[in-house]
Amino acid sequence: MNTVWALANVVVLEMVRRKDFYVLFILTVLLTGTAGSVNLFNDRSIVRYLKEICLLLIWVSGLVIAITCTARQIPAEREHRTIFPLLAKPVTRAQFLLGKFLGCWLATGLALALFYLFFGLVSASREHSWPVANYLQAGWLHWMMLGIVIAFTLLGSIVFAAPSSNGTICFVCSAGMLLLGRHLNKVALSLAEPLQSLLYGLYFVLPHLELFDVRDLIIHNWELIPWGVVALATLYAAAYAAFFLFAAWLIFRRRALN
Amino acid sequence: METTLSIENLRVEYRSRDLGESTKVAVRALNLRVGQGEVFGFLGPNGAGKTSTMNVLLGFVPPTSGTARIFGVDVREPIARQRIGYLPEQTYYYKFLTAEELLRFYAGIFQIPKAETEQRIDAVLKLVELDHARKRQIKTYSKGMQQRAGLAQALINNPDLLILDEPTSGLDPIGRMKVREIIQRLKSEGKTVFFSSHELGEVETVCDRVAILHQGELKTEGRVSDLLREHSANLEQIFLNLIGFTSQP
Ligand SMILES: Nc1ncnc2c1ncn2[C@@H]1O[C@H](COP(=O)(O)OP(=O)(O)O)[C@@H](O)[C@H]1O
Ligand SMILES: [Mg+2]
Numbered sequence: 001m002n003t004v005w006a007l008a009n010v011v012v013l014e015m016v017r018r019k020d021f022y023v024l025f026i027l028t029v030l031l032t033g034t035a036g037s038v039n040l041f042n043d044r045s046i047v048r049y050l051k052e053i054c055l056l057l058i059w060v061s062g063l064v065i066a067i068t069c070t071a072r073q074i075p076a077e078r079e080h081r082t083i084f085p086l087l088a089k090p091v092t093r094a095q096f097l098l099g100k101f102l103g104c105w106l107a108t109g110l111a112l113a114l115f116y117l118f119f120g121l122v123s124a125s126r127e128h129s130w131p132v133a134n135y136l137q138a139g140w141l142h143w144m145m146l147g148i149v150i151a152f153t154l155l156g157s158i159v160f161a162a163p164s165s166n167g168t169i170c171f172v173c174s175a176g177m178l179l180l181g182r183h184l185n186k187v188a189l190s191l192a193e194p195l196q197s198l199l200y201g202l203y204f205v206l207p208h209l210e211l212f213d214v215r216d217l218i219i220h221n222w223e224l225i226p227w228g229v230v231a232l233a234t235l236y237a238a239a240y241a242a243f244f245l246f247a248a249w250l251i252f253r254r255r256a257l258n
Numbered sequence: 259m260e261t262t263l264s265i266e267n268l269r270v271e272y273r274s275r276d277l278g279e280s281t282k283v284a285v286r287a288l289n290l291r292v293g294q295g296e297v298f299g300f301l302g303p304n305g306a307g308k309t310s311t312m313n314v315l316l317g318f319v320p321p322t323s324g325t326a327r328i329f330g331v332d333v334r335e336p337i338a339r340q341r342i343g344y345l346p347e348q349t350y351y352y353k354f355l356t357a358e359e360l361l362r363f364y365a366g367i368f369q370i371p372k373a374e375t376e377q378r379i380d381a382v383l384k385l386v387e388l389d390h391a392r393k394r395q396i397k398t399y400s401k402g403m404q405q406r407a408g409l410a411q412a413l414i415n416n417p418d419l420l421i422l423d424e425p426t427s428g429l430d431p432i433g434r435m436k437v438r439e440i441i442q443r444l445k446s447e448g449k450t451v452f453f454s455s456h457e458l459g460e461v462e463t464v465c466d467r468v469a470i471l472h473q474g475e476l477k478t479e480g481r482v483s484d485l486l487r488e489h490s491a492n493l494e495q496i497f498l499n500l501i502g503f504t505s506q507p
Contacts (some may be wrong), residue, residue, distance in 0.1 A: 084318065084344070258310075
């Protein structure tokens with residue numbers, strides 16, 4: 001476990017010292033600030049609209065951070081050849097993958113914490129309230145969802161050779177699932193047979209990322225989700241992440257490095 | 259003498275789509291033994307199969323056939339790598355880390371206790387003369403400094419066997435001399451050093467024994483002094499002869 005932590009720590013340090021995260025954060029702040037400055041009256045619907053814009057930016061940034069950070073890990077290790085001195089030490093390939101996963105996930109979590117803090121400030125400046133439990137639930141589920149995305153991207157970085165194409169593929173798949181996931185079954189019904197069963201099958205097999213999207217909870221200040229449901233969603237995310245990581249390990253385990 | 263490293267009938271083949279599904283034999287029927295405390299020079303021109311052999315020793319590539327053992331343990335077991343230090347060719351270490359952080363990271367992987375880690379870091383940074391730059395990010399290092407950072411990481415676990423892949427390539431004469439000095443220091447501490455090179459002058463001065471590899475085949479192997487006497491020529495001439503190169507009159 002120490003080995004996995006050591007690996008994860010380097011990934012987190014990398015994110016903290018690189019510029020891309022700060023760029024996204026500042027962009028989000030600026031765009032939200034611009035949108036907010038348009039709102040001169042303290043109209044409730046406009047506050048909502050502001051929160052919606054801010055959350056949308058946070059969701060897009062979250063995906064971008066999670067995917068770019070993960071997609072470059074293994075290709076960079078190979079390109080800079082650091083994978084050689086690393087795996088020449090008593091590190092198993094499973095530990096290597098787990099460390100990379102954990103690091104990307106923790107780094108993304110740090111970024112999310114900062115983004116949600118900003119969201120809380122924006123919201124509090126208009127509504128003068130801090131529904132902390134709501135933020136915790138929304139942020140937690142968001143983070144769990146990104147756990148699935150990170151595991152999937154890590155798998156992708158082993159399957160596809162080019163890091164940029166892997167990043168694009170993972171982004172399109174994740175965004176597609178978030179937007180269309182809940183409608184896949186209905187779309188399936190409108191198709192002809194071989195495709196219908198295929199899409200229907202996908203509807204049942206693919207992880208439903210959109211389930212983790214509870215933005216309404218903090219836009220409309222809805223009642224909290226029962227904690228049991230949150231726990232179930234966490235398990236659901238853990239199961240998918242574990243599945244993708246396991247697949248990555250199966251491929252990576254015997255791969256010759258040269 | 260106790261055997262630290264042994265290679266038996268090793269064959270390494272590459273098969274890839276880039277090669278049009280044909281196979282490329284990088285190493286064939288290689289047998290080697292390196293004893294404890296020896297400095298062993300693994301020589302050969304570019305493409306001879308030196309790196310391929312090392313890749314097997316470190317478990318990066320499975321042998322096509324044959325076996326390799328380090329301290330008697332098959333190299334396919336990760337535990338075989340607990341007591342070795344490895345310096346790969348041309349590695350660009352995590353440039354956003356400082357030398358100190360890099361070494362702390364690798365020490366963590368060996369699960370070296372905290373207090374001991376700091377001692378080791380001080381010792382290896384002093385040995386490779388990077389003490390003054392230990393708090394600077396690696397992206398500010400010159401090529402020679404990066405190579406020495408690489409040597410430092412190879413030494414962090416106080417290994418009994420060092421595997422160095424062309425440790426002096428790309429360095430200026432002073433850098434090369436420093437690396438040679440470090441190898442000699444390690445030898446005096448009783449460490450076993452297995453290193454590849456194609457620069458023969460330096461090999462003569464530091465190696466106990468050498469092996470010369472060409473196109474994946476072992477051409478000769480023995481004590482440097484014996485080879486020099488047998489062929490009554492210097493190592494460079496022996497090397498050129500063995501790989502079938504005859505200079506124009
Ligand atoms: N990944 C690979 N795929 C195909 N051939 C390779 C690969 N790596 C090395 N080779 C070939 O194997 C031979 C030995 O290479 P290498 O072990 O790197 O030599 P050296 O380290 O002695 O310069 C060379 O002919 C090289 O072209
Ligand atoms: Mg080589």
